[in-house]
Amino acid sequence: MIYIILYICRKGVDVQIPRFDKNLEEFYSICDQIELHLKTSLKCLTQxxxxxxYLNLPVAPTKTESLGLNDNTLTYPQFLATAxxxxxxxxxxxxxxxAAAQNISPSD
Incomplete structure (x- = not known):
């Protein structure tokens, strides 16, 4: 590989060698994105x-009223009203x- 780069440089073709600091910055940027995605996934699982x-009834995935739903399923409008x-x-x-905390503590 080095021979190819040296040969190309001798022919007068400029070859851009990737800079380590830019690649390291891109690596850390990707790591930050992965961290954010993992945190978001954890919050979704917690939610x-x-x-x-706290709401152990399944919610229908459609927004419209569906006639084929059983009694143990919330429609989307019912879920919105509950939330x-x-x-x-x-x-x-x-x-x-x-308000209770403000009544307890003396205001100056």
């Missing part, structure tokens, strides 16, 4: 486990805790 724990209610309830609890 799926929580979903199965919206859970978020609203969580926000209400958070606001209540913040």
């Amino acid at each position: 799926q486990e929580s979903s199965q724990k 919206t209610a859970q978020v609203a309830y969580t926000k209400e609890i958070h606001d209540t805790l913040v």
Whole structure:
């Protein structure tokens, strides 16, 4: 391989030898992307486990109402309504805790 590069350089053709620092930077960039994908996968698995724990009914994969669904399946609109209610309830609890903390601590 070295002989080919030397031969090409003697003929007057410029050959760009890859720089180590650029390749190392690209390697670390790819490693960062892999790390982000793994973190996202872990969060998705955690969310799926929580979903199965707290909402143990399967959700229909289509947005429209389907007549062939059994009673143990949530439609997508029902799932959205449930998730919206859970978020609203969580926000209400958070606001209540913040108000209680402000009442306990003396304000300056």
